Amino acid sequence: MQHPEPVARRLFDLTEPICLVNFFSPEPNEAMAALGFGNYWDGYFAGRSAPLGRVPAEVVHAAFYNFADGEVARHIPKVWETTTPEAAHAARERGCVAALRRILGDLVETPGLTCAAELLAQASTCAPTEGRLMYAGLRTLPMPEEPVARLWHAANMLREHRGDGHIAALVSERIGGTEAHVLSALDMGIYPAESFGRIHHLPKARLTQVMDGLRNRGLVDGSGRLTEAGRATKARIESLTDALAEAPYDGLEPRDLHQLIALLEPISGRLAATGSQWPAASEERFVPVSDRLSHSVDADGLSPSPVTACVVAGGDMRARLWVRGTRGQQQ
Numbered sequence: 001m002q003h004p005e006p007v008a009r010r011l012f013d014l015t016e017p018i019c020l021v022n023f024f025s026p027e028p029n030e031a032m033a034a035l036g037f038g039n040y041w042d043g044y045f046a047g048r049s050a051p052l053g054r055v056p057a058e059v060v061h062a063a064f065y066n067f068a069d070g071e072v073a074r075h076i077p078k079v080w081e082t083t084t085p086e087a088a089h090a091a092r093e094r095g096c097v098a099a100l101r102r103i104l105g106d107l108v109e110t111p112g113l114t115c116a117a118e119l120l121a122q123a124s125t126c127a128p129t130e131g132r133l134m135y136a137g138l139r140t141l142p143m144p145e146e147p148v149a150r151l152w153h154a155a156n157m158l159r160e161h162r163g164d165g166h167i168a169a170l171v172s173e174r175i176g177g178t179e180a181h182v183l184s185a186l187d188m189g190i191y192p193a194e195s196f197g198r199i200h201h202l203p204k205a206r207l208t209q210v211m212d213g214l215r216n217r218g219l220v221d222g223s224g225r226l227t228e229a230g231r232a233t234k235a236r237i238e239s240l241t242d243a244l245a246e247a248p249y250d251g252l253e254p255r256d257l258h259q260l261i262a263l264l265e266p267i268s269g270r271l272a273a274t275g276s277q278w279p280a281a282s283e284e285r286f287v288p289v290s291d292r293l294s295h296s297v298d299a300d301g302l303s304p305s306p307v308t309a310c311v312v313a314g315g316d317m318r319a320r321l322w323v324r325g326t327r328g329q330q331q
Contacts, residue, residue: 007257008245012162014264015120017271018155021099022047024275028095035083035091045072046079047092051137053085063133065167066177068202089141096156097149103274104148107267114147116263119256120154126251127161131168134160151267158248165244169237178202178210183219183234186226193224 022028032043049060057073064072079088101108121143129136138157144150170180178199185196194200194207214220219230226234249257 007249008162008242010261011123011158011249011264012242012245014261014268015155015158017268018100018152019159021103021152021271022092022096022156025095025099025103027098027102028092031091031095031098032088035087037079037082042075042079042082043088045075046083046085046088049076050085050089050092051134051141053137054080065170066180066198068178068199068206093144093149093152096152097146100148100152100271104267104270107270108148112263113151113267116260116267117147117151117154119252119260119263120158121150122256123248123252123260124154124157124161127247132161132164135164158245161248162241162245166237166241168244169240172240173233173237175233175237176210178206179214182210182214183226183230183237186220186224186230187234191225193220 028047029040029043032047035043035046037043037046045060049055049063052059052063054077057076060076061067061069061072083091104113107113125139125143127135129139135157138153138160141153144153170176175183181196181199182193185191185193185199190196194211199207211220211224214230215222215224217229218227219233221227252260
């Protein structure tokens with residue numbers, strides 16, 4: 001079934017705030033710290049890669065796509081000396097559900113949330129898994145029965161399904177992970193692109209190589225800004241990402257799809273209003289609150305801020321959040 005063009009993007013906009021509690025809220029970070037992780041990125045790689053099991057760093061690097069060479073290997077397989085994949089996923093889910101319960105408040109016990117969780121679960125489990133590594137890994141896990149956990153797990157599956165498709169779109173345009181960050185930064189108006197929070201720590205020689213490659217392909221100009229060809233490439237990637245994200249919603253009847261959108265709107269609106277973040281009174285919204293998590297740049301040169309993990313491939317909304325994730329850093 002071909003849905004109208006806005007459907008995949010609309011559902012992405014509505015479900016993304018559900019997933020972003022993992023990066024913006026303290027509860028997931030505290031849950032990972034309780035397992036024994038001393039820095040944010042150990043918890044990130046353990047929690048997100050857990051559905052893949054104890055695979056080598058090269059597999060996680062390929063599946064995540066957008067980390068520079070060597071970054072994944074600093075954490076995988078080391079994190080499995082601290083905990084198991086099963087425990088890591090359980091902690092991630094537990095923290096995200098706690099954050100959702102806190103932020104959503106009175107919405108948690110409503111029939112609307114329960115129905116939204118059920119419809120989202122239906123959509124998230126009906127798409128083909130072929131060529132979808134991260135999505136396939138999550139599909140092997142049981143769907144939670146509790147409504148808030150069900151809502152988060154289904155949204156997370158749809159996020160990874162979309163991310164898998166986004167990677168395919170990037171590959172089709174011969175855009176690597178670092179190149180993808182450059183295009184997103186420039187598309188958001190971040191200039192120079194090398195100051196983008198997710199790549200500013202990379203060696204200058206590597207960034208120069210990436211920019212020269214994009215310049216030689218005519219995607220950026222001499223000053224390092226997007227050309228018409230670069231903007232067209234970015235637009236094709238986003239369009240194909242949306243098209244490849246349609247499949248989960250084929251399992252819903254039109255009336256169910258419309259109902260899902262209506263039910264998700266107040267949930268997403270509540271999360272968006274708070275930024276899926278720390279309570280407003282907190283002074284540490286953009287850093288992990290646990291003393292067991294590093295508050296300085298780690299050995300990778302990666303900021304430990306949970307917001308910076310939002311880079312997982314998947315489209316414009318996630319990219320826009322990078323502006324918030326690099327607060328305090330040079331833009």
